[in-house]
Every structure is written in C-alpha cells, then in structure tokens.
Amino acid sequence: MPELPEVETIRAQLAPLLEGRCFQRVSILDTRLTRPHDPREVAAELDGEDVAALERRGKYLVVRFRTGRSLLIHLRMTGSLHHAPVGTLEVDPYRRAVVTLDNGSDVAYRDVRRFGTWLLLEPGELESYLGVKVGPEPLGSEFTTRFLRGRLTARKAPLKAALLDQRTVAGLGNIYVDEALWLARLHPLRAAGTATPEEVRAVHRGVRRALQTGIARQGATLRDYRTPDGGSGSMQDEFKVYGRAGEPCPRCGTPIEKTRAGGRGTWYCPACQRR
C-alpha cells in the first residue's frame, strides 16, 4: 500500500541514482504492466531515454526524460522498486520489469498482485493527464483549508470516502486517511459536507501531520513495501489507530474500533472521533 509517504521515500532515494543516467535497456516481463499498450513496444520506446528528473505527484512516480517524455509509474498495492549492481539481482518470480542503466546498475520492478501500471506519455501530455486524476499536493501551497472546504462542502459521502478521492487531495490511501482523521478527531463516516470550517481546518492539519510523519519515518512497512535499497519504513510503529482494533486509543485509552467506510477497513476511536 504505497501511499504518498512511501512513494516520496522511493523517489528521494532513487532520484540521485537515476538523474543524469540513461535507460540503456528496458525489459518488461508482464503484459498487464503497460496495458493497453504492447509491453515490447513500450520497452523499445524507453530504450535510450535519458533521465532528467524523478518526481512525484500524489502516488504517481514520474520519470521525466530529456526528450520531454515521461514515464508514469503507479505502484498500486504491492509494487516496489529495487536498485542493485548489474548481475546481482536475485531470482524473483514477481519481477515485472528491469531497467538497466548506463552505469552498470539495474532498477528492478516487483509487483506481486500485478495492479501496478507503467504509462509512457509524450511531451506535453503529463499535465493534462494528471490534471484530471489528482488534486493538489497535500504538502504544497495550493492545498489550503479554503480549497479543502470547497471540495468537502455539499458532499454527502463519508469524510473518509471524500479524502480517498484523489481529486480532493493527492496521495492519501487507507492508512493515512485513518491516521489523519484520528488527528483531526473526526469520525470517518461523518458526511463530508457537514464539517464546520473549524473541523475542516482540523482535517487539513491532520492530513499534513500524518503525511509528514510518514515521510519522516520513510513510510510504513507492513508486508510488501521496501525502499529501493531494500530497507523498511518505520511508520507502522507510529500508527495511532490503523490496524489496532481493541487496543487503547493513545489519547484517551478507549479501545479502538473497526468499521467500514468507503468500502475499506476503517479504524477510529469511538470516544475521540464521535459521529
């Protein structure tokens, strides 16, 4: 479940290894990865591209090439990237692609459940593509309390569903939404449009706090998530509510409860986060 903090950690670690390097040889091992495009054609198009920058938008990893093209990588649930010297990659039945760089190293893409996607965009296509998919960066200046209020008012969907909508704010997933709502002391099933300006402000703060903590801890390693050097994150040790049903709320001691919101397993404190 790579969410914004996990993708950002991957980006930060991989950027100095990729920037200025050339994709010498690309092999795509899973036909699903580039659907609906032919993986052999995409691999051939990527061969020889020079990396200008590695960026992130929401949960998307964006490889920007000197040609102006960009490769949009979405890890979905179980995608991960691993960097290693050429010839040292171990056999992995879940490897879906390998990029050999021009400095004698490989970047291997692994994805157990095969939900992840690689999309090659031509120059100029990136902005319009992302524009319809994702809202503002939660840690950027465009994500203001005012903007969030505009996105939440008149919405009847549960607060959690509204925050999982990537157009409300980019990068939140199941884990960080629960953590953010606990910080904001708001019930995940509360209708989004009923939040007062003061409560929206608390959500705004909670979202930022949860994500900043996640980045500082290099993400949460529950099962599949690894940093490109094979390391783990430690955010799982900081979870206040996620996955902690029955355990005491760190704020008031009331046992954490589990419910369902937006079709997802949802954890909250029934005392701190009243409906």
Added chain:
DNA sequence: AGGTGGACCCGAACGC
C-alpha cells in the same frame, strides 16, 4: 451528478 459496489489480482489468514 454524485455515490456505491464490483472487478481486477493473488498471497495470507482463516475455517473446517
């Protein structure tokens, strides 16, 4: 139009 639920995928956890 906005909201909801199923499909996609597959290992892990669970139930008998």
Added chain:
DNA sequence: TGCGTTCGGGTCCACC
C-alpha cells in the same frame, strides 16, 4: 495436514 473460502487494497467502471 490439507483443503476451500474470505479478505484486502487503489483505481476504474457500470449502475443506481
């Protein structure tokens, strides 16, 4: 022990 069943999660899409 060994099997079958259920679960979960991000996003898209069909349906209300």
